[in-house]
Amino acid sequence: MNKTDIPQKDIIDAFQFRHACKEFDSTKKLTDTDINFILKTAQLSPSSFGFEPWHFVVVQNKELRELLKPVAWGAPLKLDTASHFILGLTMKAPMTKWDSDYIMHMMKEVKQFPQEVIDMYSNFYKEFQERDFNLDTDKKLFDWASKQNYIALGNMMTAAALQGIDSCPIEGFHEEKAEQLLKDKFDIDTDKYGLSYMVAFGYRKEHPDHPKSRREIGELVTWKK
Ligand SMILES: Cc1cc2nc3c(=O)[nH]c(=O)nc-3n(C[C@H](O)[C@H](O)[C@H](O)COP(=O)(O)O)c2cc1C
Known part of the structure; x- marks a missing residue:
């Protein structure tokens, strides 16, 4: 595949455009192509050893929302107005432990x-x-797998x-x-899956009421030359 050639400015513009949208325009919907494109970027996301410890539930049913x-608590307005609302589920220990059926399935099939x-x-x-990352509790294993799921979140x-x-x-929920x-x-089999995050997609109702605030780049980057 050829390397893509999107101008850096266009990419930075997209990063500036992205903000945590508080309320969506409920009259505007993503097309199936749009949402499938977004989910495709989750599918193509990297994961440790390539074991893809995630599952995405797209909640379109009004009663379920x-x-x-x-x-x-962080979601009501988004649940009411977002075009698409996704639960980012992460696999728990019975799925991600080195000797699980799922890991075997990934390697074999x-x-x-x-x-x-x-x-x-x-x-x-x-x-x-067991040795390098000391993932010796179910909680540690889940959090480690969750870290990978957040890469998919960022990519989407x-x-x-x-x-x-x-x-x-959205992490504003009671786990x-x-x-x-x-x-x-x-x-959902919650012995096998836990909820890491929710994420809403749609079109903004209003422009953000404040400009992006970020620390200066020099404060967050250290160069060792
Ligand atoms: C993991 C995570 C969880 C978040 N949870 C919520 C949430 O529950 N509700 C909400 O309105 N915003 C939530 N945010 C949005 C952040 O507050 C927001 O990204 C941050 O203030 C930076 O602003 P910006 O995204 O508009 O640039 C969350 C962001 C992240 C990365």
């Missing part, structure tokens, strides 16, 4: 590794989890912005209550 409101590569990879992955929001589509990432709801009403 209503149910989310009481457990997600998805990556189609030959057996000797599977053996080598398994051993390496085990050492990485940037891709959207490059297309003039607005977004808002335990939200997961109970996902189990009871969304048919």
Whole structure:
């Protein structure tokens, strides 16, 4: 594939355009092509060892969106107005531990590794989890997998912005209550999946009321020459 040639200025303009959109214009909807494009950028996102420890639930059902409101204080206005509303689920320990059925499925069926590569990879992955990263609790494993899911989140929001589509990432929810709801009403196996974030997509109702505020670049970057 050829390298893409988007001018840097256009990309920075998209980063400036992206903001945490508080309210969307509920009359404007993304096309199927738009939302599938955004989801494609999640699919193509990098993940540790390439094990893709994520799942995305696109919540378009109005009743289900209503149910989310009481457990997600950061989301009500977005749930009412966003064109598309996504739950970023991350795999838990039974899925991501080095010897799980899922990891085996990834190596065998998805990556189609030959057996000797599977053996080598398994051993390496085990050492990485147990020795290098000390992922010795379910919580640590989940948080580690979640970190990867946030890469997909960033990519989806940037891709959207490059297309003039607005977004808002949302962590304003009660983790335990939200997961109970996902189990009871969304048919999600919460032994296997946890909720890392929500993200809304649509078109802004109004322009942001304040300019972007960021620290100076010199404050956040250290060069060692
Ligand atoms: C992981 C994460 C969680 C966030 N959660 C919420 C949220 O629950 N509700 C909300 O309105 N904004 C949320 N934000 C938006 C941030 O407040 C916002 O990105 C930050 O203030 C910078 O502003 P900007 O995105 O408009 O440049 C979240 C952002 C991130 C990255």
